Amino acid sequence: MDLKSQIILDKLPRHIAIIMDGNGRWAKQHGKPRVFGHRNGVKAVRETAEAAAELGIEYLTLYAFSTENWKRPKLEVNALMTLLVETIQNEIDTLNKNNIKLHAIGDVAKLPSKSLKALQGGIESTKNNQRLTLILALNYSAKWEILEATRQLARQAKAGLIQPDAIDDQIFSNTLSTKGIPDPELLIRTSGETRISNFLLWQIAYSELYFTPTLWPDFQKEHLYQAIIDFQHRERRFGKISEQLV
Ligand code: IPE
Ligand code: IPE
Ligand code: MG
Numbered sequence: 001m002d003l004k005s006q007i008i009l010d011k012l013p014r015h016i017a018i019i020m021d022g023n024g025r026w027a028k029q030h031g032k033p034r035v036f037g038h039r040n041g042v043k044a045v046r047e048t049a050e051a052a053a054e055l056g057i058e059y060l061t062l063y064a065f066s067t068e069n070w071k072r073p074k075l076e077v078n079a080l081m082t083l084l085v086e087t088i089q090n091e092i093d094t095l096n097k098n099n100i101k102l103h104a105i106g107d108v109a110k111l112p113s114k115s116l117k118a119l120q121g122g123i124e125s126t127k128n129n130q131r132l133t134l135i136l137a138l139n140y141s142a143k144w145e146i147l148e149a150t151r152q153l154a155r156q157a158k159a160g161l162i163q164p165d166a167i168d169d170q171i172f173s174n175t176l177s178t179k180g181i182p183d184p185e186l187l188i189r190t191s192g193e194t195r196i197s198n199f200l201l202w203q204i205a206y207s208e209l210y211f212t213p214t215l216w217p218d219f220q221k222e223h224l225y226q227a228i229i230d231f232q233h234r235e236r237r238f239g240k241i242s243e244q245l246v
Contacts, residue, residue, distance in 0.1 A: 003225040003226060006234070007225060012056060012057060014053060014058045014059060015182050015185060016057055016059070016060050016184060016186045016227075017062075017199070017203075018061070018150065018188045018189070019187070019189040019190070019196075020041060020045070020064065020219075021189060021215075021216055022037075022191025022214075022216045023038045023041045023215070025215055026041075026218065029215075030169070034076055034183045035075075035083075037216075038076075039083065040217035041216050042083065044219040044222070045062060045087075047224075048060065048062075048224055049098075049132065049134050051225070052098055052224065053098050057132060058133065059132070059133045059184070060133070060134050060135065061136075061178075062136055063197075063199050064136050064138055065080060065084075065106075066198055066199070067139055067144060068140035068197070070139075088122040088140060089121075092122055092125055094188070094235065095134070096126060098132075099131035099132075100134050101128075101129040101132070101134065102119075102122045102136070103123060103133050103136055105136075105138075106122065106138045106140030106177070107140070107144060108139060111138060114153065127197060135181070137199065140198075140199070141198050142200055145176055146176070149176050153175055172184070173203075176202060178203055183204070183206070184207050185207060185209060185231070185236075186207060186221035188210045188211075189210075189211050190214050190215060191213070210227045210231065
């Protein structure tokens with residue numbers, strides 16, 4: 001039986017987040033420079049976004065560049081930034097055709113101006129699309145995001161706009177860059193690494209984690225289906241016991 005038909009459509013996660021990892025190792029396997037891996041990673045992004053949209057997933061967050069990734073060789077960082085511009089420009093029509101809305105989280109103001117412009121252009125031109133929201137985490141760091149929210153709330157408290165004791169889960173969530181977006185029910189990381197690498201720390205408090213050895217450029221629709229099927233077979237107890245779940 002094919003994988004897609006095993007997915008229970010009324011038990012889909014609303015939001016899937018992916019740590020796209022393994023481009024460098026994939027390139028090495030093919031005897032090519034790392035940048036070749038990143039270029040092929042774009043194909044996996046296309047496949048995954050299309051599969052998610054077809055299924056009816058509402059939000060797909062892809063970790064594309066972490067704050068820590070600036071520490072990579074300059075050549076690779078530059079190549080990634082150029083690839084971002086090219087990809088957004090090349091994909092805008094497809095995004096619009098597939099009714100996908102582009103969004104970004106992270107400290108994007110620190111991206112090179114060309115990359116930022118391309119990103120803003122992509123967001124603007126897809127803003128009325130309604131099927132899937134594709135969120136790119138760019139120059140993203142979960143600790144940075146949490147600190148930013150904390151600083152913002154502290155300023156509000158100092159100005160007397162909010163009582164410190166009134167700060168709760170909801171207020172804090174609404175101060176993060178993912179405001180208005182439900183927390184991901186499923187977090188996928190490719191390439192066999194089993195760490196979070198400073199991604200969505202607050203939002204994944206109760207996410208189901210799925211690790212696969214598949215390297216990101218090899219990730220195809222079927223891999224996403226497999227992850228969703230796995231997710232659908234888990235019992236999400238949220239602190240309760242099995243018998244309490246309806
Ligand atoms: C993920 O692949 C892409 C980015 C972090 C931008 P890597 O480039 O980390 O690939 P590996 O981990 O070196 O194989
Ligand atoms: C995490 O991958 C960041 C992205 C996928 C953008 P890395 O390859 O940078 O993570 P570490 O350094 O191995 O933890
Ligand atoms: Mg990596």
